[in-house]
């Protein structure tokens with residue numbers, strides 16, 4: 001056993017605030033949230049929907065790409081099921097119908113996720129062939145090679161090698177094999193929480209590393225395994241190592257509000273991955289339920305069963321009680337309040353990020369990363385951060401505002 005000397009402090013999102021700085025902007029709408037995840041892949045909304053069974057299927061992947069973000073199809077299903085979802089995303093015709101993100105007025109970046117009345121997918125994330133860009137997850141055991149091969153045959157744009165402990169020999173070897181088999185294919189690998197993890201995955205051939213051990217909204221790794229690095233420190237450590245090697249970073253987990261997205265980008269992430277924050281959306285793969293007259297979406301069993309049993313269940317096999325009892329889950333099932341179209345959530349989140357960029361005196365994400373200054377806060381500071389005048393916070397109740405503008 002050793003304790004790092006001098007003892008290091010791991011910081012979480014709530015441990016810091018961004019210090020306001022003089023801005024040249026006259027409106028937050030002038031701030032540009034675009035971020036280059038990979039050479040040639042720019043996300044106008046640097047948000048990726050999580051590759052979990054209760055977040056990203058084809059509906060969510062289409063909606064995310066149309067809003068300028070990205071969806072990653074989960075692997076908690078058979079290869080054929082995942083391919084059917086991939087084909088469905090690729091069959092979507094940008095501009096075919098409705099609600100997408102606008103380009104904003106001339107000279108302004110516009111608000112992310114903004115519906116565009118003309119129906120054109122103007123700000124959508126597209127591949128070179130004009131179809132929507134989409135990612136898909138693979139593991140490192142079982143049929144993973146076949147899964148990867150068939151996803152590539154079906155024109156997946158980015159492969160995500162996603163394993164709980166990504167800094168393992170097994171994952172490093174899998175990434176190296178995929179890199180050798182598909183030299184030009186964008187590869188994301190994770191999850192890790194240290195500079196050493198980034199170095200090994202980058203060396204193996206990952207273009208982007210996914211960062212986060214245990215911060216997720218439904219994750220219990222830190223309780224079950226007592227393991228993890230507070231997420232802001234993990235992002236900062238990993239982003240520094242990634243910058244040295246010219247690879248990207250996705251901050252995965254622990255983000256509840258737009259301020260946390262802003263802090264992640266300021267700390268060096270090129271995009272964030274959201275699960276719980278998007279799972280209540282109409283397009284999420286979670287199951288809709290109504291309880292006491294209110295609409296919710298619920299996660300659907302993967303967490304309690306784990307990867308192997310979930311895959312057997314998806315293939316129609318019977319699972320015994322013993323097998324379920326033998327599995328040690330590192331997560332918890334969850335219920336998410338229904339939150340309407342994901343475009344609405346993204347618009348709100350990106351509005352917050354635009355505010356953060358302008359408060360830091362920057363115009364875009366690159367400038368934000370350079371200029372941002374974090375100040376640590378105490379418990380008293382954290383208490384001050386939240387609305388604390390009850391009558392006033394009731395006055396600005398968001399449901400009340402929605403009703404007033406006839407949003408519901």
Ligand SMILES: NC(=O)c1ccc[n+]([C@@H]2O[C@H](COP(=O)([O-])OP(=O)(O)OC[C@H]3O[C@@H](n4cnc5c(N)ncnc54)[C@H](O)[C@@H]3O)[C@@H](O)[C@H]2O)c1
Pocket residue numbers: 051139140141162163164165168170191212213214215219221306307308330
């Ligand atoms: N990063 C996190 O905090 C976290 C924690 C738990 C699960 N998850 C997510 O759950 C999903 C399933 O992940 P998974 O890894 O269980 O999938 P999986 O069951 O496909 O496991 C992949 C391989 O990693 C090995 N593995 C898993 N945890 C390990 C550990 N602690 N040490 C060494 N090897 C380990 C497994 O034995 C297996 O060989 C993924 O999406 C993952 O990101 C994430």
